[in-house]
Amino acid sequence: MLINDALAGKHALVCGASQGIGQACAIELAKAGARVTVLARNRETLNDTVQALSAFGSGHRSVVCDLADTRQLSETMATIxxxxxxxxxxxxxxxxxxxxxxxxxxxxxAFQQHVVSNLLLVQAFTPHMKKQKYGRVINIISTSVKVPLPNLGVSNVVRGATASAAKTFANELGPFGITVNNILPGFTKTQRLEQIIGGRQNKTGADRADVEKSLLSDVPAGRFAEAQETAYACVFLASPFAAYINGINLPVDGGRTGCL
Structure with missing residues (x-):
């Protein structure tokens, strides 16, 4: 199985692509041949992402949008x-x-930013996917949909709602050649991990090294993930090779989640 050029001729929209996992997904999709549109709130960092994408084909572009702003999102989708x-x-x-x-x-x-925006995006772009009899919807969410994470109360709620919506979409859209899947990243070297570490430090008074040691004690792989490792899973699910994988939660967590 070769992923190289597996997505040639495909147009990918990657939300939250100005940094971290979103940016890594955009780059790996471009490497696989897709034309990529990246979306986020920060124009400057988005431009950096487009610059990185330029090494892997042409036609990539950026759009600035706040997913929590329904009106702005609707206007942005029309321009895409x-x-x-x-x-x-x-x-x-x-x-x-x-x-x-x-x-x-x-x-x-949070509900607006994660659940409502997801609904609007899927509704906007799946009519084209239905006509093509090919489409991929991939949600980057969290292992909290399987096991809620301490001190991430609001996140646990909205991530779970997004996962349930995805399963519903998978059932509704599957007959049209569209798959809808969730990737559940574990502790990954991103700004989100810095937030989590900082939150634990503030709550417990522990130093950074002790917090990292505590987090990694639950990870059989013994390390934090690189953003690209989640992106590789994204590219696979986006490809024709994953056509019969639909409605699943795929943890990319080094084995940390304590359930199947």
Whole structure:
């Protein structure tokens, strides 16, 4: 099985692609031959991503959008056009903290950013996928959909909702050659990991080395993931080789999640 050029002629939209896992997914999709549109809030870092993509083909571009702003998202989707074959839904997680202390506004914003935006994106781009009889929707979410993570209360709620929506979409869209799957990254070297480490330090008073040691004690692989490792899974699920994989949660976590 060769992934090289497996996505030639395909158009991928990658959300949250200005850094971290989203950026890595955009780059690996471009390496596999896709034309990539990257979306995020930060224009400057998005431009950096497009610059990196230019080494792997042409036609890549960026669009600036806040997924939590429904009106802006609707306007942005219209500028992208309908011809998206691969949709990668990815967005930074809500601020750490216990659910018992979360305000209604934080929950509403997170729900808008993760669940409502996912719904709107899928509704906007799957009509084209249906016509092509080929489409891929890939959600980058979290292992918390299997086992809720401590001190990530709001994130646990919205990630679980996104995963349930994906399974529903998989059932509805499967007859049209469209697959909908979730990738569940574990602890990955991104700004999100820095948030988690900082939150643990603030809560416990432990130093960074002790927090990292504690986190890794639950990871059989004994290390944090590189963003590219999640991106490799994304490229596979986007490819024709994954045509019969639909409606699953795929952990990329070094074995940390304590269930099948």
């Amino acid at each position: 056009g309908p011809d998206v074959d691969i949709l990668v839904c990815n967005s930074g997680g809500p601020a750490p903290g216990p659910l018992t202390e979360a305000g209604a506004a934080a929950l509403e914003t």
